[in-house]
Amino acid sequence: MDASSVYRIALDVMGGDHAPQATLEGAGKALADFAGLHLLLVGDETKLIPLLGHYGLKGDLLRRMEIIHAPAVVTMEDKATSILKDKKNSSIRVAAQLVHDGQANGIVSMGNTGAAMVASKLIIGTLEGVDRPCLAMVMPNTKGRPTVLLDVGANVDSKPEHLAQFALMGSVYAEQVLGIPRPKVGLLSVGEEEAKGNGTTKGAAQMLKEMDLNFAGNAEGNDIWNGRFDVIGCDGFVGNAILKSSEALAEGIVMGLRDSINQGWMSQLGGLLAKPAIRRFMKKLDYTEYGGAPLLGVKGVSIIGHGRSNGRAVTSAIRIALLAAEHRLNERIQEALALVQQTAG
Amino acid sequence: MDASSVYRIALDVMGGDHAPQATLEGAGKALADFAGLHLLLVGDETKLIPLLGHYGLKGDLLRRMEIIHAPAVVTMEDKATSILKDKKNSSIRVAAQLVHDGQANGIVSMGNTGAAMVASKLIIGTLEGVDRPCLAMVMPNTKGRPTVLLDVGANVDSKPEHLAQFALMGSVYAEQVLGIPRPKVGLLSVGEEEAKGNGTTKGAAQMLKEMDLNFAGNAEGNDIWNGRFDVIGCDGFVGNAILKSSEALAEGIVMGLRDSINQGWMSQLGGLLAKPAIRRFMKKLDYTEYGGAPLLGVKGVSIIGHGRSNGRAVTSAIRIALLAAEHRLNERIQEALALVQQTAG
Numbered sequence: 132m133d134a135s136s137v138y139r140i141a142l143d144v145m146g147g148d149h150a151p152q153a154t155l156e157g158a159g160k161a162l163a164d165f166a167g168l169h170l171l172l173v174g175d176e177t178k179l180i181p182l183l184g185h186y187g188l189k190g191d192l193l194r195r196m197e198i199i200h201a202p203a204v205v206t207m208e209d210k211a212t213s214i215l216k217d218k219k220n221s222s223i224r225v226a227a228q229l230v231h232d233g234q235a236n237g238i239v240s241m242g243n244t245g246a247a248m249v250a251s252k253l254i255i256g257t258l259e260g261v262d263r264p265c266l267a268m269v270m271p272n273t274k275g276r277p278t279v280l281l282d283v284g285a286n287v288d289s290k291p292e293h294l295a296q297f298a299l300m301g302s303v304y305a306e307q308v309l310g311i312p313r314p315k316v317g318l319l320s321v322g323e324e325e326a327k328g329n330g331t332t333k334g335a336a337q338m339l340k341e342m343d344l345n346f347a348g349n350a351e352g353n354d355i356w357n358g359r360f361d362v363i364g365c366d367g368f369v370g371n372a373i374l375k376s377s378e379a380l381a382e383g384i385v386m387g388l389r390d391s392i393n394q395g396w397m398s399q400l401g402g403l404l405a406k407p408a409i410r411r412f413m414k415k416l417d418y419t420e421y422g423g424a425p426l427l428g429v430k431g432v433s434i435i436g437h438g439r440s441n442g443r444a445v446t447s448a449i450r451i452a453l454l455a456a457e458h459r460l461n462e463r464i465q466e467a468l469a470l471v472q473q474t475a476g
Numbered sequence: 477m478d479a480s481s482v483y484r485i486a487l488d489v490m491g492g493d494h495a496p497q498a499t500l501e502g503a504g505k506a507l508a509d510f511a512g513l514h515l516l517l518v519g520d521e522t523k524l525i526p527l528l529g530h531y532g533l534k535g536d537l538l539r540r541m542e543i544i545h546a547p548a549v550v551t552m553e554d555k556a557t558s559i560l561k562d563k564k565n566s567s568i569r570v571a572a573q574l575v576h577d578g579q580a581n582g583i584v585s586m587g588n589t590g591a592a593m594v595a596s597k598l599i600i601g602t603l604e605g606v607d608r609p610c611l612a613m614v615m616p617n618t619k620g621r622p623t624v625l626l627d628v629g630a631n632v633d634s635k636p637e638h639l640a641q642f643a644l645m646g647s648v649y650a651e652q653v654l655g656i657p658r659p660k661v662g663l664l665s666v667g668e669e670e671a672k673g674n675g676t677t678k679g680a681a682q683m684l685k686e687m688d689l690n691f692a693g694n695a696e697g698n699d700i701w702n703g704r705f706d707v708i709g710c711d712g713f714v715g716n717a718i719l720k721s722s723e724a725l726a727e728g729i730v731m732g733l734r735d736s737i738n739q740g741w742m743s744q745l746g747g748l749l750a751k752p753a754i755r756r757f758m759k760k761l762d763y764t765e766y767g768g769a770p771l772l773g774v775k776g777v778s779i780i781g782h783g784r785s786n787g788r789a790v791t792s793a794i795r796i797a798l799l800a801a802e803h804r805l806n807e808r809i810q811e812a813l814a815l816v817q818q819t820a821g
Contacts, residue, residue: 273728284666287674321629321716329632329713352720356728368674369714371666375697376718377725383618383701384729391757392750401749408743412736 137169137195138456140432140449141226141235144174145204146242147445148438151179152186154241157445159187162195164446168453170196171235173226175204201225204242207438211245215253223247227254230431236456237432239423239448241440248285251426251433258461260468263289264428265297265367266435267304268374274358279305279314281364284371285426291334294318295342296468298335298364300427302344303467305361307458308425308451314361317350319369325349331366339364342471385413422447425455427464432456482514482540483801485777485794486571486580489519490549491587492790493783496524497531499586502790504532507540509791513798515541516580518571520549546570549587552783556590560598568592572599575776581801582777584768584793586785593630596771596778603806605813608634609773610642610712611780612649613719619703624650624659626709629716630771636679639663640687641813643680643709645772647689648812650706652803653770653796659706662695664714670694676711684709687816730758767792770800772809777801 144154151174158170172179176198183189188196203221205213214224223242227250229235238255240247252264265282272278281301286293298316305314318336320328325336327349339346350363355373365373392402402409422444423436432455436448455461489499496519503515517524521543528534533541548566550558559569568587572595574580583600585592597609610627617623626646631638643661650659663681665673670681672694684691695708700718710718737747747754767789768781777800781793800806 273732287666319717321632321713352717352722353724355721356724365717368666369717372664372697372710372714373718373721376700376722377697379698379701380722380725381729384726387618387757388733388754391753394753398750398753401746401751401753404746405737405743405750406746408736408739408746409733412732 136457137167138453139169139171139235140452140456141171141173141199141229141238142445142449143223143226143238143240143242143247144172144179145201145222146240146247147436147440148207149441150241151182153440153442154445155179155182155186155188156442157440157449158196159192160442160446161449162192163187165450165453167457168195168449170449171199171226171229172196173199173201173229174222175202176200199225199229205246207243209243209246211243211249214246214250221246223250224254227251230255235431237434237452239434239436239445239452241423241436241438241445241448244284244435244438247433247435248426251429255433256430258428258430258465260465260472261300261428262296263293264426265300266424266426267301268370268424269309270355270377272356272358276358277309278355278358278360279309279362280355280370280373281362281427282367282370283374283424284367286367289331289366291331291338294331294335294364294366295338296428298339298346298362299342299344299467299471300464301362301364303463304425304427304460307460307463308454311361313345315359316344316346316362316364317348317354317360319363319365320349320351323349323351335364341474343474422449422451425451430461432460481802482512483798484514484516484580485797485801486516486518486544486574486583487790487794488568488571488583488585488587488592489517489524490546490567491585491592492781492785493552494786495586496527498785498787499790500524500527500531500533501787502785502794503541504537505787505791506794507537508532510795510798512802513540513794515794516544516571516574517541518544518546518567518574520547520567521545544570544574550591552588554588554591556588556594559591559595568595569599572596575600580776582779582797584779584781584790584797586768586781586783586790586793589629589780589783592778592780593771596774600778601775603773603775603810605810605817606645606773607641608638609771610645611769611771612646613715613769614654615700615722617701617703621703622654623700623703623705624654624707625700625715625718626707626772627712627715628719628769629712631712634676634711636676636683639676639680639709639711640683641773643684643691643707644687644689644812644816645809646707646709648808649770649772649805652805652808653799656706658690660704661689661691661707661709662693662699662705664708664710665694665696668694668696680709686819688819767794767796770796775806777805
């Protein structure tokens with residue numbers, strides 16, 4: 132990381148199932164780990180201040196952080212649009228406002244995903260030239276590398292030009308933040324052949340071919356996991372369904388295996404002996420390693436994490452936000468978009 | 477099963493990665509197991525006849541089977557429409573023709589999925605009142621019960637009325653073939669709330685509400701695995717992507733765990749001790765238990781299996797075909813469709 136610059140990240144401390152404990156824990160670790168980080172802790176100061184010391188937020192670290200008071204909390208049950216109405220002074224909205232006002236480079240939230248998306252799109256605002264921001268998810272593939280799937284839920288009923296933009300933004304993200312040179316880009320479809328797909332994907336494929344991208348054609352569902360592509364573009368409806376299905380399937384397999392192993396002393400002993408190996412493998416699947424999903428295409432960095440995030444996931448999400456800011460992700464996205472418009476024009 | 481009736485199933489013996497060995501093995505087992513089965517083995521007789529005895533197709537069983545000669549084979553690389561042109565005498569097309577001609581109640585094929593779908597739709601033909609046949613997949617959920625996901629690949633760009641019909645046909649299938657009384661039906665979407673979805677799903681939900689179904693609203697990706705629904709309707713694009721993604725993810729987890737356990741003698745020993753438990757669990761996930769995907773909405777039974785099917789999967793697929801014929805699945809589907817039209821009219 133470029134230690135000479137400092138990037139200001141606003142953390143929605145009240146967001147998430149385990150907030151503010153998990154967010155504060157993640158904040159303390161992030162400040163200790165990342166020298167270039169200045170952290171704005173957005174939340175109810177009466178609740179946060181007494182807890183700071185417990186999570187290592189003390190001494191020198193205090194110079195690289197500040198508390199921004201925001202008394203209201205958006206719960207998981209609240210409507211996403213509540214931040215525009217009765218929850219204007221909620222932590223997520225105030226955090227987004229800091230980016231809008233130039234006080235922060237980006238936000239990190241583990242709270243209500245819909246509210247975080249609305250705050251990012253409407254308060255921070257959409258990047259010029261971007262039709263629709265999209266949510267990118269980094270999936271760990273069987274080659275031990277990441278595959279970026281996007282959109283995973285910010286949009287439905289996407290048009291071909293949206294899909295093409297998602298793929299383009301995903302490619303810039305993979306290159307800049309994940310460090311993958313010239314990422315191999317695919318478009319999710321129902322078969323490898325060009326003729327396979329629906330009306331939207333066929334239109335998007337034509338557009339992607341014209342772009343200055345390493346576009347390799349159609350990807351299939353299995354390609355999300357086998358490492359054949361670095362980036363896979365899709366509509367948010369299918370991306371969201373795949374994401375939720377995959378989480379539940381992986382969890383079901385692991386739980387099912389554990390239950391099965393716990394039946395009978397011999398397999399229990401076996402499970403015990405194999406435990407470190409199993410844990411080592413599970414770490415590879417662990418979403419906390421990846422921290423959160425970037426919402427690409429907004430005028431600032433926006434990382435939206437899982438509600439269940441623990442401290443480790445919060446630290447990872449802050450790291451991702453910092454990387455995106457350092458690598459000037461949005462400038463790179465705008466350059467890529469400008470190039471497309473030039474070619475088209 | 478109703479032992480007094482005999483149902484005639486045409487097996488595409490040449491279809492599948494392990495054909496004709498796996499298909500013959502499955503055929504032998506099915507004839508031995510199911511008294512009400514009369515099997516038509518469709519394929520190249522010069523290749524099949526010498527192999528019959530080896531797979532137990534001898535003695536009494538021969539009275540309940542016959543060989544229908546079809547010299548051509550549709551490979552996995554062939555275009556689906558090849559059966560309409562140069563591969564008219566292929567095993568899959570000839571099998572479909574037998575149903576069309578009233579010589580068989582249904583077909584089972586483990587070959588080229590596209591060709592099997594074309595043969596079913598165009599040679600067997602679509603049931604009256606069905607707009608688009610759809611492919612249903614039975615997924616094993618974490619409650620140890622089946623969840624029917626459909627469509628998983630026969631259609632893209634489905635309209636609301638198609639999705640509603642898929643869900644209706646899936647419900648009849650779950651009730652008649654899987655024995656689930658009054659199946660709980662969901663519609664795949666991006667959130668539970670009625671307002672969540674795309675234009676197509678919102679339209680379909682309105683139609684499903686009017687039908688005489690146990691329709692419980694939107695399902696999400698995770699609901700495919702948690703047993704909350706018995707039937708989940710979706711467009712074939714998303715169903716296909718989820719199916720392929722899930723297969724690859726489950727395989728990746730199992731392979732990854734195995735690799736991880738094989739590193740170091742202690743975990744190797746552990747893996748060895750836990751092996752029977754692991755195998756017991758894997759059986760629950762095993763697609764061979766489910767045998768194949770029924771293509772619903774054609775004028776006969778059509779079960780399309782995985783190209784990788786082994787003998788066990790072939791037997792299961794034949795069992796499913798037999799069940800569908802015995803329970804007069806198509807009559808029940810037509811009754812359900814007629815009821816919808818009555819209500820609408």
